[in-house]
Amino acid sequence: MIDEIMxxxxxxxxxxxxxxxxxxPDAVGSQTALANILRAAYPQKNIYIAGVDLSVLDxxxxxxxxxxxxxxxxxxxxxxxxxxxxxxxxxxxxxxxxIIKIDHHPNVxxxxxxxxxxxxxxxxxxxxxxxxxxxxxxxxxxxAAYNLYAGMVGDTNRFLYAGTTYKTLEVAAKxxxxxxxxxxxxxxxxxxxxxxARLEAYILDNFQVTDSxxxxxxxxxxxxxxxxxxxxxxxxxxxxxxxxxNVNNWIVVSEKDLNRFRVNLRSKNVSINGIAEKFGxxxxxxxxxxxxxxxxxVKALIKDMDNLNK
Numbered sequence: 001m002i003d004e005i006m007x008x009x010x011x012x013x014x015x016x017x018x019x020x021x022x023x024x025p026d027a028v029g030s031q032t033a034l035a036n037i038l039r040a041a042y043p044q045k046n047i048y049i050a051g052v053d054l055s056v057l058d059x060x061x062x063x064x065x066x067x068x069x070x071x072x073x074x075x076x077x078x079x080x081x082x083x084x085x086x087x088x089x090x091x092x093x094x095x096x097x098x099i100i101k102i103d104h105h106p107n108v109x110x111x112x113x114x115x116x117x118x119x120x121x122x123x124x125x126x127x128x129x130x131x132x133x134x135x136x137x138x139x140x141x142x143x144a145a146y147n148l149y150a151g152m153v154g155d156t157n158r159f160l161y162a163g164t165t166y167k168t169l170e171v172a173a174k175x176x177x178x179x180x181x182x183x184x185x186x187x188x189x190x191x192x193x194x195x196x197a198r199l200e201a202y203i204l205d206n207f208q209v210t211d212s213x214x215x216x217x218x219x220x221x222x223x224x225x226x227x228x229x230x231x232x233x234x235x236x237x238x239x240x241x242x243x244x245x246n247v248n249n250w251i252v253v254s255e256k257d258l259n260r261f262r263v264n265l266r267s268k269n270v271s272i273n274g275i276a277e278k279f280g281x282x283x284x285x286x287x288x289x290x291x292x293x294x295x296x297x298v299k300a301l302i303k304d305m306d307n308l309n310k
Contacts, residue, residue, distance in 0.1 A: 100115075102117075199237055268286070
């Protein structure tokens with residue numbers, strides 16, 4: 001698999017690295033680090049990173065603006081993206097000559113011509129590091145190490161989640177050994193704006209917990225707009241309900257547009273990605289997401305999540 005990936009990377013003059021919509025540190029960290037690594041190994045190639053910029057993740061890296069013609073005869077590498085419809089792109093990626101998928105979610109959509117998927121990895125960043133260990137001419141700069149470490153810290157919630165393994169910690173230690181400022185990265189990922197702090201206060205004051213230990217909050221559009229959040233800031237509050245001792249699984253429902261709800265599903269031990277897939281989403285066994293189009297669907301999803309614990 002690695003040999004096939006490298007054969008294609010060496011073949012194409014234009015390489016475009018994409019990731020999923022509503023990116024998190026792992027998506028942007030994997031994307032920017034891979035670009036950094038490939039640019040150092042192949043300075044003659046045109047290597048781009050594309051997607052919507054989120055100001056909350058500017059400290060990891062900023063995207064590039066490229067036109068649709070650039071995709072012609074190119075190689076697209078999609079990182080940290082479980083299914084094609086979540087690629088942060090307006091569809092231009094379909095013009096590429098070849099698509100490689102590098103991902104650590106369950107492989108429900110093998111949309112790539114080449115699919116390297118390892119759902120035992122705690123983050124996609126962990127896989128990008130593995131790539132450099134198996135290919136001698138790929139080296140990790142301090143900048144790439146910084147971004148990969150940011151991705152690992154983000155997807156493990158600072159090594160709190162169950163997916164964290166000894167391998168995760170070994171890779172993190174090797175990245176730290178490059179001299180990156182690991183405390184700075186953790187502080188970046190822990191800090192929040194005053195807007196987010198007020199939203200957390202609202203959630204703690206209004207979330208519900210059922211007898212089964214299922215916690216949830218529904219934030220309607222008019223309420224959400226009062227907090228004037230920047231894009232990506234809502235993601236900071238998703239783990240909050242899970243910090244409550246008697247909560248086993250939980251969801252954060254946010255109405256992005258009228259009757260279009262984003263649902264973040266989380267669990268401490270019982271798999272919830274099957275429920276996300278049932279409603280058209282997906283993700284990890286303990287962390288998934290989905291968009292639904294009505295309050296009736298939200299209520300049905302709440303019922304399914306509550307029943308998991310019974």
